Amino acid sequence: MTNQDLINIGFKEIPHYTVGNSVFYDLGRNRQLSASSVGTPNEMLFICEIDPDNKNEITDLVCLHNYDYDKILTLKKVKTIISAISTTAELYNSEIIDEIFDSITETESDIVRKQMLFAVWIDEGMKAKGLDKKQFAELMNETEDTITEWLSGTCDLTDKKIKIEEILDFESEDNSSIFPKNI
Numbered sequence: 001m002t003n004q005d006l007i008n009i010g011f012k013e014i015p016h017y018t019v020g021n022s023v024f025y026d027l028g029r030n031r032q033l034s035a036s037s038v039g040t041p042n043e044m045l046f047i048c049e050i051d052p053d054n055k056n057e058i059t060d061l062v063c064l065h066n067y068d069y070d071k072i073l074t075l076k077k078v079k080t081i082i083s084a085i086s087t088t089a090e091l092y093n094s095e096i097i098d099e100i101f102d103s104i105t106e107t108e109s110d111i112v113r114k115q116m117l118f119a120v121w122i123d124e125g126m127k128a129k130g131l132d133k134k135q136f137a138e139l140m141n142e143t144e145d146t147i148t149e150w151l152s153g154t155c156d157l158t159d160k161k162i163k164i165e166e167i168l169d170f171e172s173e174d175n176s177s178i179f180p181k182n183i
Helices: 003-008 075-085 095-103 106-129 133-140 144-151 158-168
Strands: 023-028 031-036 044-050 058-066
Touching: 003 023, 003 075, 023 075, 031 075, 044 075, 058 106, 058 144, 075 106, 106 144, 106 158, 133 144, 133 158
Parallel strands: none
Antiparallel strands: 023 031, 031 044, 044 058
């Protein structure tokens, strides 16, 4: 995959030089998807929130894909992520893109959506408890790097779900899990 492939689905070039030749996709609500070093062993995909008062400042940044953990980023994965989290943006239409979207199984799309939703819940729970990654890692008996990987939304955390719920006090009023089944 190349930056041009991403531009073809609606990403835009950053108007100034960046080390990773970054491109971004407007997700709406002051959020952007940013891809850097596409097609290289340094490839990364981030979601970030832009300060509404200063469009040049990022207030939050979460890595969704890192070559070291996830290997090569695919156009299929990028499109699945966009469709799972975009609120206002529409994808560029073409027969090739339609074919790619049609090849994504409902199961694959559902898995990505659930993993990303789980990562958002963890991030929101950490914020609600006033925990940074280091503090949360200590409570989970994990490393900060592991927490970063969890927050990327690319991990199956089924075996960690109960402990995460306990530490972050994620329970509904009837004491059942707030997480959808099969996450």
